[in-house]
Amino acid sequence: MMELPLFPLGTVLFPGALLPLQLFELRYLHMIGECERQGSGFGVVTLTQGREVHRPGAAAAQFEPMGTRVQIERIERPQPGLVMVWCRGVEKFRIEATQQRSDGLWLGRVHTLAPEPSVQVPEDLQHLSVQMHEALTQLSAQPSVVTPWNEAWRLQDCSWLSHRWGELLPLPLQMKFRLFALQEPLMRLELVGDLVAPAASARPNTNGPGPKPPANS
Numbered sequence: 001m002m003e004l005p006l007f008p009l010g011t012v013l014f015p016g017a018l019l020p021l022q023l024f025e026l027r028y029l030h031m032i033g034e035c036e037r038q039g040s041g042f043g044v045v046t047l048t049q050g051r052e053v054h055r056p057g058a059a060a061a062q063f064e065p066m067g068t069r070v071q072i073e074r075i076e077r078p079q080p081g082l083v084m085v086w087c088r089g090v091e092k093f094r095i096e097a098t099q100q101r102s103d104g105l106w107l108g109r110v111h112t113l114a115p116e117p118s119v120q121v122p123e124d125l126q127h128l129s130v131q132m133h134e135a136l137t138q139l140s141a142q143p144s145v146v147t148p149w150n151e152a153w154r155l156q157d158c159s160w161l162s163h164r165w166g167e168l169l170p171l172p173l174q175m176k177f178r179l180f181a182l183q184e185p186l187m188r189l190e191l192v193g194d195l196v197a198p199a200a201s202a203r204p205n206t207n208g209p210g211p212k213p214p215a216n217s
Helices: 026-038 123-140 158-168 173-181 185-196
Strands: 002-009 018-023 042-049 062-079 082-100 106-112
Touching: 002 026, 002 062, 002 082, 018 026, 026 062, 026 082, 042 082, 042 106, 042 173, 062 106, 062 173, 123 158, 123 185, 158 173, 158 185, 173 185
Parallel strands: 002 042
Antiparallel strands: 002 106, 018 082, 042 062, 062 082, 082 106
C-alpha cells in the first residue's frame, strides 16, 4: 500500500503508454514540483464525472477505482505558469481510499496490482501482432521529443500486445476502461480480436501515439 497523488483525466492510460500533458492549474504545478523533488511519480485515473479542469461550483470529480502509476520522463517549462510533462505508464493500481487536499489535489491510498503473466499469442490471433507491428513502425517514424515506446516490442506477449491495442484503438472511453480493467491478458486480446474482426476500419490509430495532451490541465 502506498499514497499517490492522483490526476483524473478523460482518458485511459495503459502500462507502457506515453502520456504528454500541459499543466497550468496550481494544484498540478505543485504536484509536479513535489514529484521532481522526491523523484516520484503520480497516478492517472479515468474520470467518470466532472471536468479535468476545476471550476468553482462544478460537481466534484469522480473517477474509476483503478488507475496507472506513471514515471516522469521529461519536463519542460516554456513560460512561467506552464509545464509540459511527458510521463510513462508503469503499473496498474487499485484505489483503497481517497482524500482531497485544500488545493484540490486528490490523494489516493493504492494497492499495486501484480504484473500480468506472460502468455504467448495464439495462432488464431497472430494477425493482431502483424497489424500492430505495422502500426508501431509507422508511428515510431514520426518526430517526437520522447520515444513513444521505449522498450522492445513484445508482439508475442498477450499482455503487452493487448495493451497497445487498447491504447491505440479509437474506442469509447468505457470500452477502453473495460479492456484496461481485465486482468487476464489472453481474454483481453481475444476481446480485441472480436472488436477488430467486424470492421476493416477498426485498426490502430496511426494519427499519433497515445492520448493527446488535454487542452487544459
